[in-house]
């Protein structure tokens with residue numbers, strides 16, 4: 656049973672939206688593509704454990720803290736007497752391992768060693784369990800999910816699961832019987848309450864409203880070539896149709912995330928969407944989805 660679903664982090668969303676509206680510098684673009692890729696791998700893993708057998712609780716994307724040290728867990732599975740901490744890596748291509756480090760064969764770049772990250776999380780999580788007076792076996796695993804990944808000179812460390820071993824890992828997991836008790840469920844609740852929703856360590860790139868490209872774009876192919884037909888926006892590139900109110904709401908939410916300090920008014924959202932749409936339509940979407948503050952021309956929404 657999934658107790659906490661996985662969503663894109665704010666950082667990924669911000670970079671994704673920015674990438675559609677400005678030219679990211681190389682560093683931000685690299686960061687963005689890495690986050691996108693990582694998320695894709697996590698979703699792939701989620702699909703694999705969707706129908707996990709026996710009684711188990713799944714908590715995705717936890718950010719926890721012990722003694723001022725933060726650690727993140729991609730997937731945490733509570734089983735009878737045992738907790739699995741899983742880190743999912745979507746590395747692609749040929750890599751090799753050398754004295755505990757992972758390098759790309761092509762670029763010789765060093766990747767952050769997932770095993771070290773994992774061991775750190777395991778240590779911190781075990782401390783947390785002791786603080787909570789809970790007694791579980793903790794097993795941590797780094798799963799390389801991408802079928803196009805090869806790791807030369809991999810150590811036979813059983814905390815590494817290579818692409819060809821992923822299915823076996825899941826069937827082994829399914830074969831372990833598990834009945835959960837109330838205290839297992841209590842622990843899950845406690846962990847959810849300890850989760851930090853905002854990452855303390857990621858700074859989005861700096862940008863200004865004026866730099867961002869305005870306009871509505873297609874949700875499917877990201878083309879800004881959109882026209883209006885009755886109640887829909889229609890994409891001139893791929894033909895995708897989306898209800899006008901839905902498109903506007905999607906763009907308001909994007910505005911809110913990208914420009915959290917800005918007041919949301921009909922005027923600014925009209926400018927943001929930059930369409931031939933009547934202001935009244937935009938005003939209606941705002942009224943239906945947000946709370947209006949003030950009653951004059953200065954009305955804004957939150």
Ligand SMILES: [Zn+2]
Nearest residue numbers: 873876890893
């Ligand atoms: Zn399209």
